[in-house]
Amino acid sequence: MALKLAKPEPPMAPPPEDSRGRNPELEERLRWFPPNTHITIRGLDKAFGDTTIYEGFDLNIPRGKITSVFGPNGCGKSTLINMISGLIPYDGGEILFDGKSLSETHISYVFQNYREALFPWMRAIDNIHYPLKLMGVPAAERKRRVDALIESFDVPIDFNAYPYQLSGGQMQTICIMRALVVDPEVLFLDEPFSALDYEMTLLMRDRLQKIFQERGTTMMMVSHNLEDAVWLADHILLLTRKPTRIADMVAFEADRPRTATTVSDPEFVRVQKHCLEIFLKEASVR
Amino acid sequence: MNAIERSIQSAKPLWGVLGLLAVWWLVWKIKVADPVLLPSPQATMFSLWSGMTDGSLWHDFVATVRLTTVSFLLAAVIAIPLGIFLGSSVPLYRSVEFIIDFFRSTPASALFPLFLVLFGTGDLSKILVTAFGAGLVILFNVAYGVMNARQTRLLAAKVMGANKLQTLRDVMFWESLPQTFIGLRNGISLALVIVIVAEMFIGSTEGLGHRLVEAQMLFRMPEMYAAIFAAGALGYGLNWSSVMIEKRIVHWGGK
Ligand SMILES: Nc1ncnc2c1ncn2[C@@H]1O[C@H](COP(=O)(O)OP(=O)(O)OP(=O)(O)O)[C@@H](O)[C@H]1O
Ligand SMILES: [Mg+2]
Numbered sequence: 001m002a003l004k005l006a007k008p009e010p011p012m013a014p015p016p017e018d019s020r021g022r023n024p025e026l027e028e029r030l031r032w033f034p035p036n037t038h039i040t041i042r043g044l045d046k047a048f049g050d051t052t053i054y055e056g057f058d059l060n061i062p063r064g065k066i067t068s069v070f071g072p073n074g075c076g077k078s079t080l081i082n083m084i085s086g087l088i089p090y091d092g093g094e095i096l097f098d099g100k101s102l103s104e105t106h107i108s109y110v111f112q113n114y115r116e117a118l119f120p121w122m123r124a125i126d127n128i129h130y131p132l133k134l135m136g137v138p139a140a141e142r143k144r145r146v147d148a149l150i151e152s153f154d155v156p157i158d159f160n161a162y163p164y165q166l167s168g169g170q171m172q173t174i175c176i177m178r179a180l181v182v183d184p185e186v187l188f189l190d191e192p193f194s195a196l197d198y199e200m201t202l203l204m205r206d207r208l209q210k211i212f213q214e215r216g217t218t219m220m221m222v223s224h225n226l227e228d229a230v231w232l233a234d235h236i237l238l239l240t241r242k243p244t245r246i247a248d249m250v251a252f253e254a255d256r257p258r259t260a261t262t263v264s265d266p267e268f269v270r271v272q273k274h275c276l277e278i279f280l281k282e283a284s285v286r
Numbered sequence: 287m288n289a290i291e292r293s294i295q296s297a298k299p300l301w302g303v304l305g306l307l308a309v310w311w312l313v314w315k316i317k318v319a320d321p322v323l324l325p326s327p328q329a330t331m332f333s334l335w336s337g338m339t340d341g342s343l344w345h346d347f348v349a350t351v352r353l354t355t356v357s358f359l360l361a362a363v364i365a366i367p368l369g370i371f372l373g374s375s376v377p378l379y380r381s382v383e384f385i386i387d388f389f390r391s392t393p394a395s396a397l398f399p400l401f402l403v404l405f406g407t408g409d410l411s412k413i414l415v416t417a418f419g420a421g422l423v424i425l426f427n428v429a430y431g432v433m434n435a436r437q438t439r440l441l442a443a444k445v446m447g448a449n450k451l452q453t454l455r456d457v458m459f460w461e462s463l464p465q466t467f468i469g470l471r472n473g474i475s476l477a478l479v480i481v482i483v484a485e486m487f488i489g490s491t492e493g494l495g496h497r498l499v500e501a502q503m504l505f506r507m508p509e510m511y512a513a514i515f516a517a518g519a520l521g522y523g524l525n526w527s528s529v530m531i532e533k534r535i536v537h538w539g540g541k
Contacts (some may be wrong), residue, residue, distance in 0.1 A: 085445060086444075086445070087441050087444070088443060107445065108445070108446075109442070109445040111441075111442065113438050116436045116437075116438035117438050117439065117442045118440060118442075119439065119456075119457070119460065120538035120541070121460045121538055122535075123461075130446065130456070131446040131447070134446055134447050134448055134452060135447065158474075162537070162538060163538075164538055164541035178446075182446075277396055
């Protein structure tokens, strides 16, 4: 049922209605461009061998928002963001970014395993410069952008050190900075805090929120920690066991900047509890 | 720890050497072995010293160093790019793996006659047969280094928009360096072995191998022992230098 579409134009002036007041063209466009949607996923299929993970999976990722992905172990959270970000292929269906394909879109990805994601033969600063080099940005402009990012992150790191001379939290900070320096349209993060201690996690999610508030980058983050997932998110995408479906898409609308005390906010507590209930229902053995 | 203790600590490797010399001297002194076959340590050291200073041993030493270095560099210059190229495609490497493993397992000395027929008895034959043997060892290690590159790093480069060539140059090459250096270290040791054997058997007029055979035929035992020690020192020195160079370049290794 995956229908191959020519890339539809974004909706502009409403096209003429037909005799019954319906407008198939507009409906088709709205199917691909629901208002405020950045990434549209339609009819996505993915199987590993005989195991079906996704079948006819539809999803809208909102624009300029942080969407957390939460679900049982092995339900396909990483698989989902890896397919969207082009790290692994999918068997069927379509994924569009504002109607554009992945190759026409600037995305960045933060890996869980920062130790293996950084290039240890380059200094931290050169790791951050590298994606800009790939894009052919001239040296002076590169330096300007990297300096501005370092300023805005405001973390005490020796950027001339090699990655293996830094702590885990500092390495993951470098990874996040490397991902942000290109000013991506979408930022994907797969369990970015899972190898960090609690203090570093608080600092990192605060910095991410700060950048998000400055730039409004669409972000999609997988998290194993419900508190992190809710704290950062505008929406929490809850997934079921395999074959994976959407269990719920929960909104969390607390004002930003959120602080350490947000976690005791009644609305936060309510949303977290709601997510936990759905998670327990979905994760329990059927 | 005071200065004296520290110098005793750092002199530890010397103890073994002194012990060996003492045993050797004792064996020579009580004449367990025929003194013609086993000269005294003093006579051997003197032969080593005089051979190095009067230029005869030194000349052969330099000749061997030259052949080994030239062959090794030739091997490295060809094997490293080729290894990266082959390793970057697993199916490609699998298709040539048997040939590489086969010739890697073939003793280089078994190829001497072939290279002699093809390239004559000059240095060219020795250089080529040595480069062939050492090159295969380097090639195999480089290709494995590339094939075992960390998946996350390759994905990171891909998602940052690196094309195939940039990934090869900026990631795979560096990822394979630790394994490449293992290949280079094995390669240079093997190169020295092949060069010395080649100097023994492929009509040579110089080199440590040639000197060893000549000393043996003329029964000049101190000279022969001196040449053995010179060869040992050369092998040790080459290995030590490659470890030092590796530490400088692959500074992230094992971290
Ligand atoms: N390359 C692969 N080959 C075969 N099966 C795979 C592969 N990658 C993932 N899977 C399977 O697909 C399912 C989803 O994997 P995925 O890594 O996306 O889960 P996840 O939700 O991210 O899990 P986790 O909570 O452990 O991070 C798992 O059951 C996993 O075993
Ligand atoms: Mg995962």
